Structure formats: structure tokens, C-alpha cells
Amino acid sequence: MTFTLSHSTKRLLLSLLCLCLGIIYLFPYAWMVLTGFRSAVDTLSLRFIFEPTLEGFRSVLGDSIFRAYMLNSIIVSTLTTVVVLTVAAPAAFALGHLPIRGTGFLLFVLVVRMVPGIAILIPIYLVASRLGVLDTHGVLIVLYATFNLPFAIWLLRGFFCDVPGEIREAAIIDGCSELQVFLKIMLPLTSSGIVATGVFVFIAAWNEFLFALALTNSFASTAPLAMVAFRSEYGVQWPSIGAAAFIISTPVVLFAVVMQRFLVRGLTMGSVKG
Amino acid sequence: MSAGIRKVGSYRRARATLEPYWFMAPAAIMLATVYLGPMIYAVMTSTTHWVLTEPGSENIRAGLENYKDVLGAPSFWQAVKITLLYTLTSVTLSLTLGTLLALLLDNELHFASFFRSIMLIPMVITPAVIAIFWKLLYEQEQGVLNSLLVAMGFAKVAWLGLDHAFFAMVIMDSWQNTPFFMLVILAGLQSVDSNLMDAARVDGANVFQRFRYVVLPHLVPYMLIAAAFRGIATMNDFDKIWLLTQGGPGEATTTITVYTYKIAFSSFDMGRTTAIALIFVVIVLVTSAPLLRHLFRTARRPA
Numbered sequence: 423m424t425f426t427l428s429h430s431t432k433r434l435l436l437s438l439l440c441l442c443l444g445i446i447y448l449f450p451y452a453w454m455v456l457t458g459f460r461s462a463v464d465t466l467s468l469r470f471i472f473e474p475t476l477e478g479f480r481s482v483l484g485d486s487i488f489r490a491y492m493l494n495s496i497i498v499s500t501l502t503t504v505v506v507l508t509v510a511a512p513a514a515f516a517l518g519h520l521p522i523r524g525t526g527f528l529l530f531v532l533v534v535r536m537v538p539g540i541a542i543l544i545p546i547y548l549v550a551s552r553l554g555v556l557d558t559h560g561v562l563i564v565l566y567a568t569f570n571l572p573f574a575i576w577l578l579r580g581f582f583c584d585v586p587g588e589i590r591e592a593a594i595i596d597g598c599s600e601l602q603v604f605l606k607i608m609l610p611l612t613s614s615g616i617v618a619t620g621v622f623v624f625i626a627a628w629n630e631f632l633f634a635l636a637l638t639n640s641f642a643s644t645a646p647l648a649m650v651a652f653r654s655e656y657g658v659q660w661p662s663i664g665a666a667a668f669i670i671s672t673p674v675v676l677f678a679v680v681m682q683r684f685l686v687r688g689l690t691m692g693s694v695k696g
Numbered sequence: 697m698s699a700g701i702r703k704v705g706s707y708r709r710a711r712a713t714l715e716p717y718w719f720m721a722p723a724a725i726m727l728a729t730v731y732l733g734p735m736i737y738a739v740m741t742s743t744t745h746w747v748l749t750e751p752g753s754e755n756i757r758a759g760l761e762n763y764k765d766v767l768g769a770p771s772f773w774q775a776v777k778i779t780l781l782y783t784l785t786s787v788t789l790s791l792t793l794g795t796l797l798a799l800l801l802d803n804e805l806h807f808a809s810f811f812r813s814i815m816l817i818p819m820v821i822t823p824a825v826i827a828i829f830w831k832l833l834y835e836q837e838q839g840v841l842n843s844l845l846v847a848m849g850f851a852k853v854a855w856l857g858l859d860h861a862f863f864a865m866v867i868m869d870s871w872q873n874t875p876f877f878m879l880v881i882l883a884g885l886q887s888v889d890s891n892l893m894d895a896a897r898v899d900g901a902n903v904f905q906r907f908r909y910v911v912l913p914h915l916v917p918y919m920l921i922a923a924a925f926r927g928i929a930t931m932n933d934f935d936k937i938w939l940l941t942q943g944g945p946g947e948a949t950t951t952i953t954v955y956t957y958k959i960a961f962s963s964f965d966m967g968r969t970t971a972i973a974l975i976f977v978v979i980v981l982v983t984s985a986p987l988l989r990h991l992f993r994t995a996r997r998p999a
Contacts, residue, residue, distance in 0.1 A: 433803065433805065434806070440807055443797070444815070448817065451817060451821065453832065454828070454829035508722075512719035516716040516717075520719065522716040522717070527720060530724075536980060536988065537735075538953070538980050541735075541738070542973075544956075544966060544969050545733075545741065546734050548741070600716070604719070629822045631824050631938075632934045632935060636961075646822050646824035646825070646935070649824040649828050650939065660832060671822050674820045674822060675821060682812065
């Protein structure tokens, strides 16, 4: 022990390293946000110090198409979340608490989760065009809700399993039906898990791109598609693109920061016990 | 009379055993309709020569011809190769970086929670947006990366050109995936048996030996599961690639998903497209079989 850093010095140095890495890691995103505040003239210059302008934001928010896409995203993501929670919560409750052999169903849910989206895209496109539901909010909501069911059922099942089975048994003895147990006892006890699941579903629906690209034309197009539209419409108008990208990503980034504690469990689900 | 009682009893029991299934019915119906229905339709379509722009062609039987055509096409195997290479390099890179970051974060640090918040952002941010800001960084004339290179006295690099586009795509995906590995491996690190570590220390193992013989064996299962999860996600990647390169230049970044999409919406040959898609399903399911088995086992155990 002739030359060692004291514990607190080592901790400080590592902390500073950590801080630097965090800033470097965020750079690609931060750079885009900064671009949104630049004027068209010095878009790509390397300077960090520049006179910020809202030109980019003004042109994006003044664009009725972009506003419509954002509104579509809000409608589709919100309704998707509602549908998923309504359908997944009872299933997760049954799998976690009711006396059934749910293994077959669980396996089915797992396999379905692995099926690549592109594989069912084409048949779904064909069916949707026959039914005349291309470019509607409804088709996106039904699809997004179904895509998110397996994950939501798995996540929620974990939260329901956290509630001791004795609570349900006691309620049954007191004359509650399973439905009452579910609605009046289980839902309130798992509310934080349900909120966390809802946030996940919302984020997934908000971010979805492939099906929105293939199944919508403009009426029901969601915000991520603005990234395609801008590319052709504005050419190299980076401030507008940066502003649009910032607006589109803000809701999910806010969720990530605010809900940090809840999200870690879902994000690492299946890989980590508990 | 006793028969009547038994009947009522069994009726009640049937009701009681059926009731749980009502809770699962809506989910089961939705999943079956949206997944099984289209899958069956895809199998049927893949045995026809249906081209959307040729009315009546949906009735031309093709047997297994589409599958033969696809499996005989070099462009298909090229896409398979790119997909597997992309998945392998991206997962290896983000696994390595994620492990290093997790080892750093396993110390008691001052800004740990701030750092963790930052690392959540790449995991949730819209992939379409990720592609756009990497495109901005990679921009050839005045993009940040090339400006930095020039400032340091190097020549500009055509990041999205033929030679580098593949790596540009790998870096973008690793940037998104590294935090996931970091979180999973951090959880692994925090569950290392401290008695075992103490014992190794007493036996005179240095910090590297302790990592090699105590920590690493404990982490391997975490790494494998995380790699399987992200690997499957990366194989299915479409948004980021489509917006960064559209599969180009040439076919340099055309993964199977991009390949399928391009063929579907350029040739409108539905028979061929569904055949490609179904072969891809088989590839993904076979690759994910070990992960499925593991997940199924842990789930069946009462939680």
C-alpha cells in the first residue's frame, strides 16, 4: 500500500468519468435537438454557441400535415393503451391466480411474440385492403394492441403474482366472485404495475413505424412517418427536421426520465429475475 | 335424487373451471385473429403467382415454386448474410460496451442515477428519430463526424458510402442497445455472492482473477439471455435501416426485412414476398428456440 488513491478520490474520479461518458452518450441526441434551434444558414456548423432561433419549430408547427400526424399519434397510442390494458389485465390475472393450466397459452403468447412483424405485414395489408380499412385509425389500434398483448400479459402477470394468493382466497370465502376479486381487489393492488405497463404500450405504439408506413397513406399516418415526409418535402432543411424529431421524441423521453424506477423492470424483463 | 345433486355439482364445477378462460378469451381471440389468420393466409398466398398489378393472378397455382425461386436467388442469401452479420456484430459490440459500463456503474458513484436516466433514453426513443439524427451525424459534407475528422487533420469519410454504410448501421444499433445490456448485466453484478468474492480475496485472487473466475461465470447466463433478446430485435430491425440507408448503397445494408419490404412494394409479387416472409419466420423461430425454452421454464415455475 505504498501508492493508492484514497477511496473517496477514486470514487470522485470514477464519478467524473461516468458523467463524461453520459454526456458523450447523449451527444447524438443532443446534437439533433440543438440543430432544431439553429437557423438554416449555420445548420451544420460545429459551433456549440450560436444564436438560437425558433424558425425550425415555427415551420414544423405551422405545418398542418405535421400537426395532423401528431394528433393521429396521440389518438392511436392512447386508444391502443386502453385496449391493451383492458384485454391483458384479466388474462394476466387468470394466469397468475386462477386454478388453470395456462402453460399452453403462455407458450402461445411467447411464440407469437417472436414472430417478425414483416412476416404478417403483407397478409395483413392484403386483408386490410379487401376490408377497405387501409389508412384508418382503427386498423392501427387493433394491430398495435395485439402486437403489445404478449408483452403486456407477461409484465402484468408478474405484478399480479406479487399479490399473495391468500387475499383472493379470503375474498372468495367471503362470497366474492372472481370478477369482483379482479375488479375490486386485484386492480387497486396492482395499479402501479398497470400504469408502468400502460407506459410501455404507449411508447411502443408511439414508436411503431413499419405498419404505419405500409398501411396508412396520409389520413391516419402517425408522427414517425413525418421523418419520411420531411426527408422528401424539405430536402436538407435540418432545422425543421431537428425540431420535428425533438417534438416527436419528447413524450417518450419524458416518460423514460419520470418513470425511471418503473421502466427498468419492464425493459429488462425476462432477462433478470423478479 | 343423488344423480340430480351430482349433476348440479358437476355443472357448478364446470362453471368454476371454465370461468378462468373467460378472462383470457379476449386476448386469445385477438392474438389468434391477428397472428394465426394472416399466417395461414400467407401460407396459402405463397403457393400462388399472385401479382397485385395483374388481376386474376391470385388463382394461378405455383406449388412450391416461389420457395424454390427464393432459396435459389443469390440476393436472398446476401440479405440473410447481411442480417446475421449485422445482428452478430451489433450484439457483440453492445454486449462488450454494456458490460464495461455496468462494471463502472457497479461502484458507488455520485452521478449514478443521473447516468442511468440518460441511458434509458436510447432504449425508448423513436427508432425513426434515431435514424434521422445518426444521418445528421454521418452527413458527408458538413456532418459532425467529418467536421471533427477534418479538424483533427484527417480526410472526410463517406460514412454512408459503400464501404462504411454497414458499420454506420451497426454503430447506430449498438448505440441504441448498449444501455439494455448495461442494465441487465448490472442486475447480474449486483447479485454476485459477496461471500464468494470475499473467499476469493482471502485466497489471494487479484481483481482480474476475481472477475475471470467468480464474476464472469455468474454473468454468462445474463449475457446469453440479453444477447438472445436483443439479437431477435436486431434481426427484425426495419425502421432505423430504412430511414438511414434504405438498404443501400446497392445492397450493402439490405437485411431480410428491408429485402422483403422492397420486393413487396416494388414487384407487388405477393406469392414471392410471402414465401420470403415465411422463410424468415422459420429462421427467427429456430434462432430464438433456446430463448423460448428458457423463458417458458422460468415462467412455469410458480412466481
